[in-house]
Amino acid sequence: MAFEQHVLTLAGDTPGTHATLYSYTAGPEDAQVKVHLQAALHADEQPGTMALHHLLPMLRDADEKGQLRARFTVFPSVNPLGLATRTLRTHIGRYDLVTGVNYNRRWPDLYQLVAEAVEGRFTDDPDANVALLRKAVGDWLDAQQPGTAAEELRLAVLRSAHDADIVLDLHCDSDSLKHIFTSPELMPGLQDLADWMQVSATLTAEDSGGGSFDEMLPQLYRKAARANPDRPLPMAVETATLEYRGQADVFDDVGLADAKALFGFFASRGLIGADPGPRPVPAPAATPxxxxxxxxxxxxxxxxxxxxxxxxxxxxxxxxxxxxxxxxxxxxxxxxxxxxxxxxxxxxxxxxxxxxxxxxxxxxxxxxxxxxxxxxxxxx
CATH class of the missing domain: 2.40.50.100 (RNA polymerase II/Efflux pump adaptor protein, barrel-sandwich hybrid domain)
Structure with a gap:
């Protein structure tokens, strides 16, 4: 059985403090496809955590049955630092109270950080080029020495996500219908995800201006391809921010339905050897x-x-x-x-x-x- 809980203790920035980051892995370690799932990067947004709470037992059971065809890494609540930021009975989980930075902004420009390391090393083999780029990012991550708890958290999440094939970041809006943010190159490829989620909209942008988590990896491959036009560098990751309604929409029945839809999406992709169920009604096409x-x-x-x-x-x-x-x-x-x-x-x-x-x-x-x-x- 490969289903496993992982616990990472993040050193606090003040005496006697620390935070605990929980994650789970499931599926074969040598699987060809790696999936990274996380919720509550904005720690005051809990619908995604409820969905992953219901998805984890499904993955555990599928793992026990030998049905998983991908390696899944799941962070049900990826921002323990934000969970702690309660002031006067109000949860301020969207911002780092030390720096004022939105937790889902200013993620690094990875290609800028590794461009020198990969310069002149790409070949005519697209798979080798993707592997080279991912290794360069991994090497950069291994060389970092975090100076704060927030930096340590980001590096831990990046180590999981940087070489994944599918990266889904679960959020919610204030009061909202379900929708998706993703990169234009990834549509209509991710239309099946939109269908399974039954979203009202899929909104696309190469760069929405804030350095969001879901744009970081597409930017890596996009910039590498543009800087090396004579070499094959595919968009080797599918990423999206999944907006699960509004902040108040945290209920067992809703989270269970969302988890079943995610399970169906992965099963329909052949990443879980189980019946995905009936194909959902098509969601609206993407708009800019x-x-x-x-x-x-x-x-x-x-x-x-x-x-x-x-x-x-x-x-x-x-x-x-x-x-x-x-x-x-x-x-x-x-x-x-x-x-x-x-x-x-x-x-x-x-x-x-x-x-x-x-x-x-x-x-x-x-x-x-x-x-x-x-x-x-x-x-x-």
Missing amino acids: FDATEVVRVDRPGLLAYRVELGQKVTKGQPIADLIAMDGPGAFIVRTPVLAGTDGFVLSRALSKYVPRGGSIAKIVGTQPLASRAGGYLLED
Whole structure:
């Protein structure tokens, strides 16, 4: 039996402190395909952890039956540092409180770090080139000496993910329908994942501007290929951020359904020798992330939504009212907040008090927006 729990103790940055990172492995160590799964990189986002809680026994049982055809590594809650950041009864699991950095931002530009080590060494063998690139990243990781707990955590996660073939990062939005973020080259290849998840949208971008975890490995292969156009360097990884609804959607029945869908996806790929079940209804095709409007408000106030999740809207349509909380019309005046594009409402804000500049909704359209061209596509 290969199903195994692993425990890594991360040294704390202050006297007498530490954090514990748990992971599980399952499947043959010499399997040709490696899968890396993680949840709660934003530690205040728990739907993915619930899904992996239900998936782990499925993988354990499949492992005992000899059904696993891939090597699975699972981090059910990948950010113990973020789990500890509770202040005045509020969980602030999205940001490192020491640096202010979002835990899912500023992941390293791996090709820049290994470009010198691989220069002139690629051949006409694509498999050998992928192996060379992965080894170079592995060697760089082995040479690092983390200076903080956050750096140690990132290096531990990177050691697992850097040579994986499938990397799925489980998140959630504030109040949202299911959706996926991924790289454009990976679609329609990951359409089967979108189908099994039954997402409302798959949003694609080469670089959304923040150095997100799911963009790190595609950037490695993309940059290597562009820097070596005369050598075959395939996109040797499938990565995606899976957004499992909203923060409040943490329930056993929902997590179990999500786990069954993930199991079905892997089984349909032949990575688990089990019946995946009926093929799901096709999900919508991917759209570019810069066709999705992030609606922001130009003043603080109290939100009163006029639209539901999934509702179709047109440009100029009021999607919410912002109730004034100061000035002559305080708590009386309502200002409409208008949609800036045609599309459907993918997400809303869970907290209805919003500051000036706060994002209150994402509207998924089909045509790239001039306001989003070449900019920072993420909410924060």
